[in-house]
Amino acid sequence: MFFKSKPATTDFPIQRSxxxxxxxxxPMAFRxxxxxxxxxxxxxxxxxxxxEGVFHCAGCGTPLFESDTKFESGTGWPSFHSRIEGNVGETEDNSFFMRRTEVHCAACGGHLGHVFPDGPEPTGLRYCINxxxxxxxxx
Incomplete structure (x- = not known):
């Protein structure tokens, strides 16, 4: 099953209907x-x-995360401590009665997951990505 939050309304460089x-x-990537x-x-x-390699946006091919930033978080989702600068955007997500930081592809606006402040060094961040x-x- 999956959970749904409201879509971003920002315009992005890559636009499709x-x-x-x-x-x-x-179907799952679309959802x-x-x-x-x-x-x-x-x-x-x-x-x-x-x-060794690079994780790209499944929607538009933008490079998002390098493999040397991936770590095992125990959450069941691919997790990274750093993003490729400029290619991953952030928005506030207040769905499900909580405040989180949603991350999206900066090129197409595709929802990737969320970032949390409980990751390993060097950043202390955990990008928890679908x-x-x-x-x-x-x-």
């Missing part, structure tokens, strides 16, 4: 990226990805 997004993405859903914990094969929002490209 809902029909174009639906045609370009598999996560375009409808702000959350995939079930432990369902993404990218959670176990250990190779695997359905990512595409991994090994180097």
């Amino acid at each position: 809902e029909e174009e997004w639906r045609a370009a993405l598999d 996560v990226l375009r409808q702000h859903a959350t995939e079930r914990a432990g369902t993404s094969p990218l959670n176990a990805e250990k190779r 695997g359905a929002a990512l595409e991994f490209k090994p180097v």
Whole structure:
């Protein structure tokens, strides 16, 4: 199952209609990226990805996270302590009666997940990301 929060209303450099997004993405990626859903914990094969490479936005291909920033958080979602600067945006998310920081692709606005202040050094951050929002490209 998945949970849904309200979509961002900001304009982004990459714009597509809902029909174009639906045609370009598999159903789960569409729900996560375009409808702000959350995939079930432990369902993404990218959670176990250990190779060297880069995690890109599954919607538009923008590079978001480098593999050397990935760590095992125990949450069931791919987690990173750092993002690729300028490619991941943040917005306040007050859904479900809590205040969180949502992260999205800065190019297409696709919902990625949330960032929390309980990660490892060097940043102390934990970018908790839906695997359905990512595409991994090994180097």
